[in-house]
Amino acid sequence: MTRLRLLSAGLAFALPLVLVGACVSESDRAPTTFDCPPAADWPVVSAVLEHDCGTIECHGAPSRPLRIYGRNGTRASKDSAVGVEATTDEELAHNRDSVCGLEPELMTAVAAGDAEIEALTVVRKPRLFEAHKGGRVWVEDSHGLACFASWLGGTVDVGECETQLQLP
Amino acid sequence: MKPTGIAGTSALAALLALVAPSCESPVEDERIAAQGPELPNVEEGPEHRYGQDCMACHGGYGPGPEFVMAGTVFATPDGDVPVQGAVVVLTDAVGQTFRSTSARGEDNSGSTNCAGNFFIQASDFEPQYPVHVEVECPLPGGGTRRVVMGSRINREGGCGFCHTRGPASSTSPGQIYCLTADSQDIYTVPGGCEGGPSPSGSR
Numbered sequence A: 001m002t003r004l005r006l007l008s009a010g011l012a013f014a015l016p017l018v019l020v021g022a023c024v025s026e027s028d029r030a031p032t033t034f035d036c037p038p039a040a041d042w043p044v045v046s047a048v049l050e051h052d053c054g055t056i057e058c059h060g061a062p063s064r065p066l067r068i069y070g071r072n073g074t075r076a077s078k079d080s081a082v083g084v085e086a087t088t089d090e091e092l093a094h095n096r097d098s099v100c101g102l103e104p105e106l107m108t109a110v111a112a113g114d115a116e117i118e119a120l121t122v123v124r125k126p127r128l129f130e131a132h133k134g135g136r137v138w139v140e141d142s143h144g145l146a147c148f149a150s151w152l153g154g155t156v157d158v159g160e161c162e163t164q165l166q167l168p
Numbered sequence B: 001m002k003p004t005g006i007a008g009t010s011a012l013a014a015l016l017a018l019v020a021p022s023c024e025s026p027v028e029d030e031r032i033a034a035q036g037p038e039l040p041n042v043e044e045g046p047e048h049r050y051g052q053d054c055m056a057c058h059g060g061y062g063p064g065p066e067f068v069m070a071g072t073v074f075a076t077p078d079g080d081v082p083v084q085g086a087v088v089v090l091t092d093a094v095g096q097t098f099r100s101t102s103a104r105g106e107d108n109s110g111s112t113n114c115a116g117n118f119f120i121q122a123s124d125f126e127p128q129y130p131v132h133v134e135v136e137c138p139l140p141g142g143g144t145r146r147v148v149m150g151s152r153i154n155r156e157g158g159c160g161f162c163h164t165r166g167p168a169s170s171t172s173p174g175q176i177y178c179l180t181a182d183s184q185d186i187y188t189v190p191g192g193c194e195g196g197p198s199p200s201g202s203r
Helices: A003-025 A039-052 A089-102 A106-110 A143-152 A156-164 B004-024 B026-033
Strands: B068-074 B087-091 B097-101 B118-120 B130-138 B144-148
Touching: A039 A089, A039 A143, A039 A156, A089 A106, A106 A143, A143 A156, A143 B130, B068 B087
Parallel strands: none
Antiparallel strands: B068 B118, B087 B097, B087 B130, B130 B144
């Protein structure tokens, strides 16, 4: 009888562990990475995001998701002031990490042509396909969107990016 | 079982009581509280709280009359002297241009008052964001200096939300100003002004 009780208690303890273990598969543990387009192409794309999204009351604020550092937003270093020094290399790297790290699986799918660019939150929000406090920032033929899409596609259309930067 | 009229009314009242607090915003409450109390001898009005985040109270959530845009213009980046008579010019996303002197609001000539404050009401102009901003600063010796904001405004109508007092820092572009720090003495504190600094510059 005592042996039976011990066996029951052991089972009661072990069963949940087995069940919990079953929820964690190898694929869940594997890191998901996105082969972020080269940093060399990033500065002009970052400049567009800083211009369109990264002002200090929006994604340039430290409390905002998808934080964008830069000249017009919160600075990554206390040595730089808002609106004074140009965006630093450190800030460019942070911005690239923000964008590439937001939805790496989806971004991989978009870059591979397996999903539409509108699947990305970073596009859905400014297109206002999803509620966005900042409203509609990009329409279908916006130069900013074309710039971002070209970067994701592997070849930055610098002309589109610079055209967007000329806009107020 | 069908509730009686009283029970039904009570249930409705209880439900409303539960729902009503959800309209409060602790973030906005904190924003209002951060402004602190009124200065002694300055009543609520167009000249009060110069340099503060106007839209904390005037953005629709707080107790003040609702504005769409409001702020304070100073003479220099780190001084306390406000600029009276500056005109704020807005150009919005659909190309509408609005000069603050076109404002029709009560107690509002449109240009900055003696405390450096300006405010625009929804009845004057409702901009479609993003908005481009310029300030036309009257120079004491005559003429005007045009100051152009380096970035667009994407959503925040309260200048002081981003432009906190003092010079630029890693978290703020600093207060709005007309001239560089070297020009400190060109403007003087307007006299007879209830708000703003005292003429001795002590407030």
